[in-house]
Amino acid sequence: MTVSALTIAVDDGSTNVKVSWIENNQLKTIVSPNSFRKDWKSAALRRDKQVYNYTIGTTKYTYDATSDKALETTHVDYQYDDLNLLAVHHALLQTGLTPCPVTLVVTLPITEFYDPEDCQRNEANIEKKRQNLMRAIELNKGELFQIVDVNVMPESVPAVLSTLMNSNCNEFTRSLVIDCGGTTLDMGVVVGEFDDVSAVYGNKEIGVSMVTDLARKVLAAADSDASYLVANELIKRRHDMEFVKEVVNDESQIDAILTKIENKIAELGSAVAIEAKKFAKxxxxxxxxxxxxxxxYPAIAEAYPTLGERVVLINESQSALARELCMYHADDIDVDVNPETLIEVADD
Known part of the structure; x- marks a missing residue:
């Protein structure tokens, strides 16, 4: 018997999972943070709050946004382990869709998708990723989506597909795409309106986790142990002093904490700029x-000063790859993508 499955695009990054799907002829997207720890959480006192307790094999996990015992996902092995399986299923549940059979289009960092020796598809890694997401998982007192098939795509370059198609560039234009994620830095050079991908490059030592790890350390030193999710939220909302004071217990250290975070962001930008100039001068x-x-963005704009406005920060850059993959694999070419529904999942 053939099962009709909904196609959902999932950019399953180490820090956040971005999910895009077509509903009522409209593109919708959610961003679901990763924050899981072992063992189960007790039932919520408030009836409007759902507890997500999972089991994989004999191991119990739970989604816990604020626990300082949250398991680390900022490593390449995350792409093939329990946490990746958890993150994808948890993100699917945040879509609001009724659990059903689904075909997933997921991603791998360029360093994992391509063989570094000949730049060809690394079929072993691709199949390893597929099989990881086909494994059994259970949700206590709940129903999960049934993953019936998994297609794997490379990160980075597909994220600018529609942008380049509408850019009026000529067949000789060389566009550098820089994807700075939580764990890896992926880059590619695209020719024309996606006529060709002339080169790809990845570095699994450079990512936002450089800043996240520093943020967790300085928070801990200020008696404010935090999960990776909270640390990332502090980075994102570092200019919101009301939020900062809620996160940092020892307020006398706030200025020092913010200075250290800004310095680390500058270090990240400099590291990416150096790699970018070596890859595409x-x-x-x-x-x-x-x-x-x-x-x-500031460091890259400074590294390519003559380009001016041609150094472009893609709109909703975090979820761009998931949106593009969804549209690319959509059967209906008349998808309405403006306005798009973009939801950041609330921290339960």
């Missing part, structure tokens, strides 16, 4: 995507 355009795009 003089592209015609530069496009920034990924969760760290806004953090590195």
């Amino acid at each position: 003089n592209p015609n355009r530069v496009y920034l995507v990924g969760g760290g795009a806004s953090l590195i």
Whole structure:
């Protein structure tokens, strides 16, 4: 018997999972943070709050937004382990869709998707990723989506597909795409309106986790142990002093904490700029995507000063890849993408 499955695009990054799907001929997207720890959480006192307790094999996990015991996802092995399986299923549940059979289009960092020796598809890694997401998982007192098939795509370059198609560039234009994620830095050079991808490059030592790890350390030193999710939220909302004071217990250290975070952001931007200039010295355009795009934008603009406005921070850069993959794989070419529904999942 053939099962009709909904196609959902999932950019399952180490820090956040971005999910895009077509509903009522409209593109919708959610951003679901990763924050899981072992063992189960007790039932919520408030009836409007759902507890997500999962079991994989004999191991119990729970979604816990604020626990300082949250398991680390900022490593490449995350792409093939329990936490990746948890993160994808948890994100699917945040869509508001009724659990059903689904075909997933997921992603792998360029360093994992391509073989570094010949730049060809690393079929072993691709199949390893597929099989990881096909494994059994259970939700206590709840129903999960049934993953019936998994297609794997590379990160980075597909995120600018529609942007380039509408950019009026010529067949000789060379566009550098920089994807700064939580764990990896992925780059690619696209020719024309996606006529060709002439080169790809990845570095799994550079990512926003450089800043996240520093943020957790300085928070801990200020008697404010925090999860990776909270640390990332502090980075994002570092200019919101009301939020900062809620997160930092020892307020006498706030100025020092924010200074250290800003310095680390500058260090991240400099590291990405150096790698970008080595990879593509003089592209015609530069496009920034990924969760760290806004953090590195000033450094990249400075690294390519003659390009001016041709250094572009893609709108809603964090979820750009999921949106593009969804539209690329959509059967209906008349999808309405403006306005798009973009939801950041609340921290339960």
